[in-house]
Amino acid sequence: VNRKTQLHIVTGKGGVGKSTFAASLCQALAANSEGPILLIEVQGSGRSLGLLGLEDHFRYEAQAVPELNNVWASRILPRPAFREYFNLLLAMGKQESTFANLTSSVRERVVDTVLQNKVVSAFVDVCPGLEPAALLGKVHWECTEGLMPDSSIPWKHVVMDAPSTGHAVMLFKSTQALIDVFGTGIVFRQASEIMSLVRNTALTRLYILSTPEELPLKEAYDLSLSLKDLRLPEAQFILNREKPLAQDNPLSNIQNLEKGWAREVEIELERGAEEKALVEEFLAKNTPPDFTLRLPDIPKIHNHIETLSSLCREKLL
């Protein structure tokens, strides 16, 4: 099958605005694209789904996003993802098992019987590597086989709202480790396919977000190195929540301001120079040498998703 589903992976330090960016990116893609778009929140809080206006934002199954044509969203969790993964592997294992020849409803019954077994179920909880492979397996499946609900149309774009730094690296590293551990067999093949998809520069884009602050920038850099080691595509850095810079006016009478506000003025004046230095230091050690996109800080009293998505559309796509 000649599908060209694009995978967009969004990650960065906790609290830098990944979910907001993922939701904005979906909206931007929807405005530009002719095919359906799926947002997948991996082990998330349901926030990006909430931002897109989904009331029922803890649901596993893909739901249509209201008022946005062609955008769907789902939140994947380890348990149901594992069930699907196991089912998929049984169906895949043509040489290894007889289960591939069963009808899908019988196979689902087998899956349930096996996973409901107390020992197996306890084992799935603790067994190394299975959970990450199942989560990424679901993303992989949506990219390679997934269809818009009630249709035969493949997704045009899949946006993955990935966990933050350490956990994102863990997902990919564990899956790579499964390849090394198994060496052959269906788990090996599936893990290999996942890794070759996320490494495919024609199909996968990796975005690393940061705010102009010390720790988020440091994590963005470390994260890009770890993912480079795993041979993922070169990261596109997004600088998020840039605040407007203060225009220093030496003639102003800040002594007439209340003490608290005079201090705020000082903070704002200092902040600009500091952020600039941090950002320059970050860019100096990175390739590519610039941010793909810089997004402003928008107080939540404004419609920030709307503004951000038009910026994404204008400058990213």
Place this chain on the structure above:
Amino acid sequence: VNNKTVHSQLFLVLGSGGVGKTSCSAALGLALAHRGYRTVVITIDPAKRLAQALGLDSLSNEAQRVLQTEKGHLDALWLDSKTAFTDLVKRQIKNEALANKILNNRLFKIIQEQLGGIEEYLSVEKLLGLGSSGEYDICVLDTPPSRHALDFIESPKHLLKFFDDSVLKIFLSDDEEKPKGFFSKIFSSTRTQALEIFKRFLGQKFMSDLAEMLANSRPVHDALRETAHGVEAWVRREDTRSILVSLPEKYPLEEAYLLGKEILAHEMHKANLLLINRCLPSTLPHDPSLLMQALGNECAQHLIDQHKTQSDLIQSVEEEISSYAQGLACLSRFSNSKMNLDTLTEIGKDLLQQWEQKEPSIFLKN
């Protein structure tokens, strides 16, 4: 380590990433030392600037003295998370060949990757050590960044699961109990089949790796269990205090709320304080045009918008806070160039003062 031998009072500083938890922990620690308490703050991978402000140049697995006051002092333990788990294995398994066998086991490598729990585990283990050393009145735990802020309590348990023979040994063993009656025979055979299917799915190589890893890791298992029990008992103790750190922004406040609820679900006491960090002054300047003059329109307007957001948010927090925290305190912003011992101490004192207005008996010892 068990509950009886932990003498120190525990202060938990909790919150999502990027809210300034570590600075607040340090500030609190300084204020406590000034009150005369022998205090230690435990943190993982802190910002360079903060470490410098406290006069600490390098990370170390030993507590370092930050401040000596008349009766008390502040020590800091800045942990480096990189080697934590390997160290644990080496410490528990004295036989070097055996330790290396575990460390080189392919499954163990996956465990290492998969566990976000390693950093959390390290801080918890150190925490218990310090709490039972008798050297501190108060231990402040700056909880490690993780998907869930309470992972630090769960982490020894999570790690334990990987080494828990009760589940894995049954899984690995080939002997089934001998079925007696007709129904148990049927039950037993589906059970055996289910296991067989699953084992076939994993493959022989995987199963033998698993068996090897388990055979050698008993001491690690014991150490983990001790830590798990120790921390669980301590966080639930009557004198344990917890602070939820947040920002005057929508999502961080939502997360603080969820965290406060999660604390209750863990059968811990209700959070003592919701601390909103980096607040703007509570009222707008009497003459906003002065702000425009000093910063330019765009930047000043941004601050005013931010102020509006903050006021709305704090108002709604006040309405529902009683369901997840006992009191609210707000800290003002300060510029990074003022990140030094004096500023942090001042902030810490402000924090303690606001807290004591809400809750007069914070301390175990006076």
